[in-house]
Amino acid sequence: MESNSQSRFPLGRQSSLAPEKHIVSDSFTASHEVDGGIDSGLRLMYMTNDGDLEGMKELLDSGTSVKYTDIDGRTALHIAACQGNADVVDFLLKNGAQVDAMDRWGSTPLADAIYYKNTDVVKLLELHGAKPAMAPMHVENAHEIPEYEIDPRELDFSKSVNITKGTFCVALWRGTKVAVKKLGEELFTDDDKVWVGHRLSMMFELELSSFDISFPLLSTLFFVFLLVFSKAFRDELALLQKIRHPNVVQFLGAVTQSSPMMIITEYLPKGDLRAFLKQKGALKPIMALKLALDIARGMNYLHEHKPEAIIHRDLEPENILRDDSGHLKVADFGLSKLMKFTKTVKEDGPFMRQEDSWRYVAPEVLKHEEYDTKVDVFSFALILEEMIEGCPPFSTKQEIEVAKAYVANERPPFEASQKLYAHGLRELIEDCWEEQPSRRPTFQQIIIRLEEINRILLHRRRWKVEALGTEGDENHVANPP
Known part of the structure; x- marks a missing residue:
């Protein structure tokens, strides 16, 4: 850029990203x-x-x-x-x-x-070649740079491994492997842009059939998406700074002063719960309860966060990670929401998510109704049932059909042996996916009920070991009785 003047141009429409936009009176020419x-x-x-x-x-x-x-x-x-x-x-x-x-x-x-x-x-x-660009979160003075800011030159991507398509990867930072979430237009393919264009056209009720659906138009729509996505990135960053719990992924720092912007968190090499369930299949109740308690404790921390409760809104097996000891940690707060001094939240516009992520979404979100922390309780119920059943909820249905089923108050069937749902486990799942959110328990109540079921199962297991002298595989059941 050329040398800057110490003057400010005050007339007309101001920058689209300026904190306060105004229009000076036309009489001031x-x-x-x-x-x-x-x-x-x-x-x-x-x-x-x-x-x-x-x-x-x-x-x-x-x-x-x-x-x-x-x-x-x-x-x-x-x-x-x-x-x-x-x-x-x-x-x-x-x-x-x-x-x-x-x-x-x-x-x-x-x-x-x-x-x-x-x-x-x-x-x-x-x-003339203008492209949508994701703006870094620049500050005016060096002392305003946040303490968590990481110099991108400290991140070694020479042996980087992608964790998920385009967004998460593993890098080396100060001798430690870390998970890096990037934000930038270069992360999206042309196919992604076409998808976003059509999704946004639906959101804003644009009739694309009346337009020449050229790449510039899709690029423009994609830029709107980038602005939405940028806000989600900043919101996620703000949330991660507030949280610290053994069952929530640890935030290490971020790159905000250059592009692409990045969020750096601890790297959990054992992968996510989805991969674990694919490998193990149906879990015995004793193992399912252990993992469910990890999830419930992490979620209870988020919901009880003061002064603002944190709603995850995207709780699914892919967003729950395993540490070296096999314990679970809640991760990926890209869709999270702070619930401040109101009892419920309502979206300003349609809820942005891809169609392949609707399998764990509460019906009130799908219907664009007001919602609260109980949307996470609904998702938790589906995950808990999946651990017992050994397959995702409504595994034979397409994603859009699953969403319609939830809205129609249909729930995944209990097909595993009822013995695996004994001691109130089935009742707990049914309470958690109640149609009326107010009737679903809180995670604090869920923890109490899970601990009681776990106590009973451990007691019966000890009795069986003492009586029969056998222990068996506590992690997996290939053929449920």
């Missing part, structure tokens, strides 16, 4: 300012705001840089994109304006044009 003998770069921005192409040409011919930035890092192209003047945008681009210039808040001309719904400008910028 550029002519009142230009007469003051201000810097020629700032004069260029005033003329851009007014669409004065002749005046802009004179300034550029006299040596004024088209890449001039004000104190906020905004360029004339930012101003033109906000105002929606395609002729001015075209003029600036043909005279060497930087198409992806980023202001102090991380907003580009394309981001501003999208925010203010200036469709012609969006198309023009994309034709």
Whole structure:
């Protein structure tokens, strides 16, 4: 960027990512300012705001840089994109304006044009190579950089291994293996962008059939998704800083001052609960209870967090990790929600998740109704039953059919032997997936009931060992009685 002026351009629409956006009264025109003998770069921005192409040409011919930035890092192209003047945008681009210039808040001309719904400008910028970009969380002063900030140069990806498609990978940090979650457009394939485009068109009720469904349009829709995803990333980061519990994955730090942004957590090499269940199949109740207690204790900590309860909203086997001792830890807070001083939460818009992640979602979320911490209790019930049954809930149904079944108050069948659900275990599962959230128990109540069932099973197991002198395999049952 060119050298910055210590002046700020105050007129018209402000940056789409600025904390406070405002529009100055039209009566406060550029002519009142230009007469003051201000810097020629700032004069260029005033003329851009007014669409004065002749005046802009004179300034550029006299040596004024088209890449001039004000104190906020905004360029004339930012101003033109906000105002929606395609002729001015075209003029600036043909005279060497930087198409992806980023202001102090991380907003580009394309981001501003999208925010203010200036469709012609969006198309023009994309034709000149503008791409959606994920803005780092820049701070003004070095002392404002958070304590958890990790220098990306300390992360060694030379022997990196992907944990999940595109998002999580293992890296080396200060001699220790860590899990790294990245955020950036380069993580998404063109197929992902097509999916996002169609999903967002449904969300915002756009009739794509009436448009030319070209890649620029999908790219624009994808940029909207990136903004949503960026907020989720920041929310997840804010949450991870607040939590510390043996049954919750440990947050180590983050990269927020450069792109791609990253969240770094402890690495658990034994993988997730999904992989464990695929390997083991149906678990005996004694093992299922041990794992269920780990999940319940982690979730109880989140729900009892003060002063704000934390709703996970994405509790499923893939988001529950195993440590070296075989204990479970709740992970991946990308969809989590802080429940502050209200009893319920309601989404501002449709709940963003891919169709292949609906198998563990509570019906009130699927119906876009108000919900509370009990959505996690519903998910927990499905996971607990899966550990006993040895297969995911409604394993023969497609994801969308599973969602419809939950909304219709259908629940996965109990097909394993009733002996495996003895001592109140089946009743607990049924209570946890009750249709009415208020009738579902809290995790504190769940822990008490699980511990009592576990006590009975351990007592019977000791009695059996003493009476028969046999112990058996406590982890796996291939053919349930």
